[in-house]
Amino acid sequence: MIPSILPTYNRAPLAFVKGEGSWLEAEDGRRYLDLGAGIAVNALGHANPDLVAALTEQAQAVWHVSNLYRIPAQQRLADALVEKTFADTCFFTNSGTEAMELAVKMARRYWHEKDQPERTRILTFAGAFHGRSSAAIAAVGTEKMTKGFGPLLPGFQQLAWGDHEALREAAAQPDVAAILIEPVQGEGGIRPVPDHCLKGLRDLCDETGALLIFDEVQCGMGRTGKLFAHEWAGVRPDIMMVAKGIGGGFPLGAVLATEAAGAAMTAGTHGSTYGGNPLACAVGAKVMEIVGDDAFLETVRARAGRLRQGLESLVARHPELFEEVRGAGLMLGLKCKDAPAGFVQAGYAEGVLTVPAADNVVRLLPPLNIGEAEIDAALARLDAAAGRVRADAA
Numbered sequence: 001m002i003p004s005i006l007p008t009y010n011r012a013p014l015a016f017v018k019g020e021g022s023w024l025e026a027e028d029g030r031r032y033l034d035l036g037a038g039i040a041v042n043a044l045g046h047a048n049p050d051l052v053a054a055l056t057e058q059a060q061a062v063w064h065v066s067n068l069y070r071i072p073a074q075q076r077l078a079d080a081l082v083e084k085t086f087a088d089t090c091f092f093t094n095s096g097t098e099a100m101e102l103a104v105k106m107a108r109r110y111w112h113e114k115d116q117p118e119r120t121r122i123l124t125f126a127g128a129f130h131g132r133s134s135a136a137i138a139a140v141g142t143e144k145m146t147k148g149f150g151p152l153l154p155g156f157q158q159l160a161w162g163d164h165e166a167l168r169e170a171a172a173q174p175d176v177a178a179i180l181i182e183p184v185q186g187e188g189g190i191r192p193v194p195d196h197c198l199k200g201l202r203d204l205c206d207e208t209g210a211l212l213i214f215d216e217v218q219c220g221m222g223r224t225g226k227l228f229a230h231e232w233a234g235v236r237p238d239i240m241m242v243a244k245g246i247g248g249g250f251p252l253g254a255v256l257a258t259e260a261a262g263a264a265m266t267a268g269t270h271g272s273t274y275g276g277n278p279l280a281c282a283v284g285a286k287v288m289e290i291v292g293d294d295a296f297l298e299t300v301r302a303r304a305g306r307l308r309q310g311l312e313s314l315v316a317r318h319p320e321l322f323e324e325v326r327g328a329g330l331m332l333g334l335k336c337k338d339a340p341a342g343f344v345q346a347g348y349a350e351g352v353l354t355v356p357a358a359d360n361v362v363r364l365l366p367p368l369n370i371g372e373a374e375i376d377a378a379l380a381r382l383d384a385a386a387g388r389v390r391a392d393a394a
């Protein structure tokens with residue numbers, strides 16, 4: 001019999017009833033160090049007092065009014081994003097997938113308004129993940145994502161990771177509207193795009209006129225130690241998708257754009273009942289205030305250094321399990337020699353939560369405000385989990 005919850009997830013047999021900072025408490029009272037943060041969502045940890053206060057204050061005032069009216073919290077968040085980024089304008093969504101949908105629409109509409117409606121092709125990269133909607137699975141195009149869901153939305157072309165020749169050739173096609181890339185691939189196995197490649201993409205887009213779209217749903221909002229990951233490379237996109245961390249656990253996403261890229265999205269071209277809802281934006285504005293602060297980001301970088309160093313020693317101590325540490329800031333991956341499920345499960349037994357990704361990688365995406373002592377405790381638990389996997393294999 002089909003369960004009452006559609007069984008699209010292979011869930012771990014854990015249910016958490018309480019969270020505080022980087023800790024989660026399960027039904028049986030066991031405490032876990034959360035190095036997954038809801039897959040890079042709980043940027044400021046669980047039950048962060050500032051976020052609880054922002055949400056409660058808004059909840060006591062007004063929950064929802066619709067985008068028929070001005071929403072002051074939305075305006076505050078938009079102003080903060082515009083002030084701190086390349087963007088001139090933003091549209092708020094409830095998720096990363098919805099941000100993806102708008103990014104695709106925006107890129108195509110841009111060319112439509114330029115009287116080049118044939119420019120609809122969007123170039124994407126192997127290993128990418130942009131969500132699960134019909135457009136997002138078509139963008140990625142793998143059998144795993146698309147099997148049985150056709151006909152797929154046309155107009156996407158997937159390119160091999162790191163094949164510059166193929167990229168140049170594809171970008172030269174006259175119907176290319178945009179190039180879409182995650183500056184650090186998340187689901188694909190924590191693969192940072194080298195800075196010079198992001199610069200190369202910017203140059204290529206400048207040559208051809210194609211729009212450069214960054215998907216910073218997972219790697220954005222302070223995760224890499226800068227507010228947005230592309231800042232490390234010193235390049236600017238035309239459009240950027242954001243979600244996850246921006247809501248700190250409250251569903252919120254956004255598309256940020258330059259004036260030129262966003263100008264075709266006039267009244268009536270897009271909309272959302274909930275996108276930019278007062279509750280979400282009250283929390284989002286508080287997250288931005290905290291994460292957008294340089295001193296906060298400096299601390300993220302310091303904590304990231306400590307975690308990375310500890311992970312490098314972990315890899316050195318367990319060379320039969322791990323190959324390397326990769327990633328940026330607090331978006332780190334342990335590349336395993338085999339499928340990482342056993343290590344993730346051993347982590348549950350040791351009271352530490354991690355997230356598997358493709359390419360045999362275990363993701364570590366702790367809250368950005370994780371403490372030094374918690375990092376050390378997490379490393380000890382990861383070491384014990386690795387010991388457990390070795391003992392099981394012996």
Ligand SMILES: Cc1ncc(COP(=O)(O)O)c(C=O)c1O
Nearest residue numbers: 095096097129130131186217218
């Ligand atoms: C890079 C990236 N883009 C888009 C998405 C889709 O976001 P959401 O699950 O909020 O719809 C994700 C989710 O994991 C993601 O990692």
